[in-house]
Structures are given as structure tokens and as C-alpha cells.
Amino acid sequence: MGAADEKLQPPVGNKSTPPLLSLARRTRYALHQGSRVALYTLHSEAMRRMNKRIQKDLPDTPKITPDGPVPSQRRMLADIFKLFADDLQAVEDGLYPMPSDGTMTARELLDTSRAFFKDVPEVARRRATGAHQEVNEEPAGFAEALPRYYRQNFHFQTDGWLSEDSAKLYDFQVDVLFSGATAAMRRKVLLPFAEILKQKDQRKVAYLDIACGTGGLLRPALKAFPRLKGVGLDLSEPYLNVARERAKTRRASYVTAMAENLPFADGSFDVISCVFLFHELPPKVRRKVLAEVSRVLKPGGSFLFVDSLQTGDVPDYDGLLSLFPQLFHEPYYNSYLKEDLTSLCSDEGLEERWMTPAFVSRAAEFVKTR
């Protein structure tokens, strides 16, 4: 591998594990992740059947057509398997602990599953009638203070980002979409994070997770790095409330604010992460957010990024990506697919170190060079 190729690869660990311990870990990992894939795939299949029935009573929607190749189920399973294999390798290399993604009691699982299926007809109705502005029609409340682009029923989800019910259902819905692989995609950036922390005292590292939602990355990051403190920022008070409830650590603090107007002084953070935000932002706002990330990062600091694949990242997936905004209300996704993130970041002094596709996501690290 040449020097140019090396630059494009995320760091890897190199701790060796005794064979028996390794076998026990692998079995535990396979059982946990395998049961998650099965659970969410079953929900996805049941949802598909439900939608088929519901659609008979709903207005016809335009035919959904892919613009490019769509990977087979087999190919997608192979990519999920590769993602999990890399994830397990990182655990074995001692980069982060064995994940306990979305562990729920039987009661919680039953309640969430019930809430999920209760919401399916609502999502189908919005999709069929093009109703993606319901959150905007509700009586005045805190929603009015939020930017217009944000006040929409993204994904046709009930209440958009604006209720605790939506926040409690969000992770489950996303996992149904991504066959239980969401958390492993987020963890891609824990590898470079571990590498950064190797050279530092964790207690002195200032970390910010932008658009932290219910804490999907902040929580595992603080679990992986036990002396690290982190700030989770989001515009949704209800999502932050759920993040607070689930985090159970004093090392996490939360700020309700806009990513495009960060309430921090210049050069405040060593590491900033951002997961699944950029595809939900209008192009102008994306640029503002990057300018803000650059402003509040320290020189030499890292911006760790995870979001959807873009067109051309993995050409076999291009058609699948083009289906997403036809199925879900994702008003800014098509512009995201074509956005040149490397040069947008570079314009703000954030140089791309590496980028790696992982199933339907891309993970990357940008370093502030000026």
C-alpha cells in the first residue's frame, strides 16, 4: 500500500487476545448483534406487509424508481457482516469495550415494538398524502423559535424532532431501517478517537458531539473512554431529555442550541463529532455548520464525521440512495448526495485525513490545519 492509500485509512489497533478469550468474545458478540439483526429484520418485514395492506386504502403515490444500481439483500448482509467484523476487531484490539447496543428489558422491547407498529399507519398516511409539515401546523409553542427548515416531519415521523414520543421511538425506527447496524456505523469514529486519546490525558480533552440526538454516539464514546467528558448539543429539547435519561453519567452535559450558531468560544474543543446531521441540513446551513466547527475546534483538533454514503462512494449502492428521499421526507438529501464534503471542509481549514464507507454510511476524520 502506498503513502497516499495509507492516508485514506482509519487507524487500527494491534493488541493480541488469547484464543479462548477471543472465542468467548466472538460468540457473545455474534449472539448479541445476530439477534439484533434478526429482530429489526423481522420488524422491517412485518412493516412491509402492514404497509401493503394499508396502502389499499390510501391515495396512490408516484412510482418509486431507483436511479442506479441497487445492491442485493445478500450484498447488503455481506457489508453488514464486514462492518460487524471490523467492529469486533476493534473490541479485540482493545480500542473500545464490548458494545451493548440498544439493550432493553422484555417490557421495554414490547412497549417500543408496540409503539413502532402503532406509528406505521401514521407514517404511511403522511407518505401517501405528502403531509410533512404537521409539526408546523401545531399551536404555537417552543417550535416557533426553531428555524423553518427544522420544523418538518423528517422521515414522515410523528412530531418530527419535537416530542419525547418521537425521541423514544427514533433509535428503534432507525435500526429497522439499517437492520440493527446503526450503532456499529457510528462506532467507526471511535477508532480515530481512541488513537487521539492515546497521546493525551482524557480528563483534559474537550469533546463536543453536535446533533447528538438521544446520545447515539456520545453515550458509547463516554463508555469507551472512562475519563472523558463530553458535551452533547442538539436543537431538540425532547431528544436531549431522552439522551440525559439514558446516559447515566455525570461526565455528559447537554446544550440546546443550533449547530450553525455554536454557543462556545473560538478554539474550545479538541474533538468534535457529528453523526447523521448533514443530510438533514439545507446546503447553506451545512456550510455555516462547518464554519462553526472550524471556529470552535482547537488548531490540530479533529472533526469526526459519520453520515449517509454519497453518490459514487460505493457505486453499487447509488440506486438505493436515490430511493431514500422518495420513500421518506428528506428534503435536503439529494443535495447532500452530491455535496463535495472534502472541499467544503477544506474551505474551512478542515483537511480530510481519511474517509471510509461502512455499509450505508461514510465515516471520515478532518483535522483543523489553520
Ligand SMILES: C[S@@+](CC[C@H](N)C(=O)[O-])C[C@H]1O[C@@H](n2cnc3c(N)ncnc32)[C@H](O)[C@@H]1O
Ligand atoms: C438523524 S438525527 C441524528 C442524531 C444522532 N446524532 C444519531 O446518531 O442518532 C438528527 C439530529 O439532528 C438534530 N438537528 C437537526 N438540525 C439541527 C441543527 N441545526 N442544530 C442542532 N441540531 C440539529 C435533530 O434534532 C436530531 O436530533
